[in-house]
Amino acid sequence: MILKITNTPKNLPPVVIVPVASGEGLPAAIQAVASAAGMDAALITADFRAEHGEVQLLYTASTRFFLLGMGAKPAFQDVLKAFRSFSGKYRQKLGAETGISLLHQNLSGAAATWVEAAVNGLALGAYRIGRFKKMPDGNGHPLSAPDATLEILAEQSLAASCEQAARRGLAIAETQMSIFDLVNAPSNKKNPSDLAQWALESGKKYGYQVRSLGKEQILAEGLHALLAVNRGSEYPPAFIIMEYRPETIPPAGLKKIGLVGKGVTFDTGGLSIKPSANMHYMKSDMGGAAAVFGAMEVAAKLQLPVHLIGIVPSTDNSVDAKAIKPSDVIDSYSGKAIEVIDTDAEGRLILADGLCYMARNYRPDTMIDLATLTGSTVRTFGYHAAGLFSNNDELAARIYQAGERTGERNWRLPLWDAYKDDIKSDVADLRNFSGKPMAGAIGAAKFLEAFIEDHPAWAHLDIAGVAFNDSEFSSQKSATAFGVRLLVDYLSHLEGGRE
Numbered sequence: 324m325i326l327k328i329t330n331t332p333k334n335l336p337p338v339v340i341v342p343v344a345s346g347e348g349l350p351a352a353i354q355a356v357a358s359a360a361g362m363d364a365a366l367i368t369a370d371f372r373a374e375h376g377e378v379q380l381l382y383t384a385s386t387r388f389f390l391l392g393m394g395a396k397p398a399f400q401d402v403l404k405a406f407r408s409f410s411g412k413y414r415q416k417l418g419a420e421t422g423i424s425l426l427h428q429n430l431s432g433a434a435a436t437w438v439e440a441a442v443n444g445l446a447l448g449a450y451r452i453g454r455f456k457k458m459p460d461g462n463g464h465p466l467s468a469p470d471a472t473l474e475i476l477a478e479q480s481l482a483a484s485c486e487q488a489a490r491r492g493l494a495i496a497e498t499q500m501s502i503f504d505l506v507n508a509p510s511n512k513k514n515p516s517d518l519a520q521w522a523l524e525s526g527k528k529y530g531y532q533v534r535s536l537g538k539e540q541i542l543a544e545g546l547h548a549l550l551a552v553n554r555g556s557e558y559p560p561a562f563i564i565m566e567y568r569p570e571t572i573p574p575a576g577l578k579k580i581g582l583v584g585k586g587v588t589f590d591t592g593g594l595s596i597k598p599s600a601n602m603h604y605m606k607s608d609m610g611g612a613a614a615v616f617g618a619m620e621v622a623a624k625l626q627l628p629v630h631l632i633g634i635v636p637s638t639d640n641s642v643d644a645k646a647i648k649p650s651d652v653i654d655s656y657s658g659k660a661i662e663v664i665d666t667d668a669e670g671r672l673i674l675a676d677g678l679c680y681m682a683r684n685y686r687p688d689t690m691i692d693l694a695t696l697t698g699s700t701v702r703t704f705g706y707h708a709a710g711l712f713s714n715n716d717e718l719a720a721r722i723y724q725a726g727e728r729t730g731e732r733n734w735r736l737p738l739w740d741a742y743k744d745d746i747k748s749d750v751a752d753l754r755n756f757s758g759k760p761m762a763g764a765i766g767a768a769k770f771l772e773a774f775i776e777d778h779p780a781w782a783h784l785d786i787a788g789v790a791f792n793d794s795e796f797s798s799q800k801s802a803t804a805f806g807v808r809l810l811v812d813y814l815s816h817l818e819g820g821r822e
C-alpha cells in the first residue's frame with residue numbers, strides 16, 4: 324500500500340472516510356462534511372449520531388464520503404476497531420484509492436494517534452484467514468493490492484506527524500497480519516523449524532540477528548527441560564535467539580530488554596492428554612512466541628531505541644512411547660531437577676530453560692515472558708485480559724499502562740511466597756504442578772520465578788485467554804496477535820526512548 328499525505332480538500336480521492344465522534348463537536352464536524360460534499364447539514368444530522376461503528380454513506384458527484392461513528396470520547400482501540408470492522412465489511416465499496424480525512428473530524432487529542440489507529444485498523448480489515456483454501460472465495464481487499472494508495476487528508480501543520488503515524492500504523496498492521504498467519508496455521512504446517520524460518524526471514528528482511536539452535540546444540544547447551552518436552556515429538560525442537568539494536572545509536576545508552584515466548588506448536592497435553600473437544604485450539608499454543616517475533620520485527624522496522632533480545636524455545640507436546648510420563652524427574656538448564664506431575668504443564672518447562680538462558684547469558688535490564696500458559700487465566704479473566712505477574716512494581720505499572728493505552732489489557736496477580744508450597748517436591752527440587760485445581764495461573768508463575776536467577780525486573784504475561792479469540796472477522800476463534808502492540812507500546816515508552 325502506498326501512503327500519501329495531502330492537505331487539499333480539492334481533488335478528493337473517490338472514497339473518503341471521515342471518523343466522527345459523538346457528543347461535543349458533532350454539529351461542527353457534520354457541517355464541515357456537508358460543505359465539502361455540497362449537502363445540507365440538517366439532512367445528515369437527522370440520520371447520523373456517530374455511535375461507535377455507525378456508518379453513513381454520502382454520495383457526491385465524484386466521491387463517496389463514509390462518515391464513520393466513533394462513539395463518545397473514543398480511545399485508541401475504539402478507533403482501531405471501528406476502522407478494522409468497517410474495512411472488512413465495506414471491502415467491496417472501498418477502492419484502490421481511499422482517503423482518511425482529518426480535515427472534517429472532531430476527535431479530540433493528538434491527530435497522529437488517531438491516524439495510527441485508523442490506518443492500523445483499515446489495513447487489518449484486509450486480512451484474509453483462508454490461506455490454505457485451494458478455491459478462494461470472493462475477491463481480495465482493494466487495499467491489499469500493491470499499488471493501492473491510502474491518502475491521509477490533514478492540515479499542513481500536522482502533515483509530518485500524521486505521515487509518521489500512518490507509516491507506523493501500517494508497519495505494525497503488516498507484522499500483525501504475518502503473526503495472524505503464523506498463529507492460525509495448523510500444526511502440520513508449523514513445526515519448530517518453521518518458526519525458526521519465520522524469524523530468520525524476518526531478521527534478514529528487517530535487519531536483526533537470528534540464529535536457531537538445533538537438537539544437537541540444544542543438547543550441548545544443556546536445555547534439558549525443552550528436550551524433555553520434545554521427547555514425544557516427531558520433530559526436533561528449536562531454540563531461537565534473536566537480537567536487535569538500532570543502527571544509529573551506540574548500545575551503551577540503550578536499555579536491554581529480554582523477551583521470552585512459549586513456542587509450543589501444538590499441545591496435545593502429552594500423556595496427561597487433553598480432552599478432544601477444544602484440542603484444535605492448541606495450534607495457538609505458540610501465541611507467546613508469536614508476540615515476541617512480532618515485537619522484534621516491529622522494533623527493527625521502526626528502529627526503536629532499545630536493545631532487544633528475543634528467545635523462543637519451541638517444540639510440540641505430543642504422545643509417544645518416548646514421551647515423558649507423570650512422575651518423571653527431568654533436568655533443566657538451570658541445574659534444578661523437576662518432577663513432572665502433569666505433562667500438560669509443558670509450557671512452564673520450556674520457559675524455565677528459556678528464562679534461565681536469557682538471565683544467565685544476556686543479563687537484560689528487564690525480562691518479560693509471554694505464554695499461553697494456563698486455563699486458570701482463562702477462567703479468571705475470560706477473553707478480555709492477560710494475567711500479569713511481576714516482581715517489580717514499576718515494570719508492572721508500565722506494562723499495565725501500555726495495556727490501557729493499546730486495549731491489550733492486563734491485570735496483575737500476586738507472586739506471594741504463600742504459593743510456593745504448590746511447587747514443592749519430595750523427590751526433586753521442584754514439581755511442575757500442585758495437583759490441585761486451584762490458583763493455577765499463580766502456581767505456574769511461581770514455577771517460572773524459580774528460573775529467573777533472582778532477576779530484579781521480570782514480568783510474566785499469561786495470554787492463554789487473549790491470544791486466540793472470537794472475532795467478527797472469522798466464524799471460529801482466530802489469532803489476535805495479542806502482545807505485539809502491547810510490547811511495541813511498552814518499548815516506545817521506555818525512559819529516554821523516542822517514539
Ligand code: BES
Nearest residue numbers: 665667668670695696697698699756787
Ligand atoms: N496450553 C495450555 C494452556 C491453555 C489453556 C492455553 C487454554 C490456551 C487455552 C497449557 O499448556 C496447559 O495445558 N495448562 C494446564 C496446566 C495444568 C495441567 C497444570 C492447564 O492450565 O490446565
Ligand code: ZN
Nearest residue numbers: 590667668669
Ligand atoms: Zn499443556
Ligand code: ZN
Nearest residue numbers: 587590608670
Ligand atoms: Zn501448552
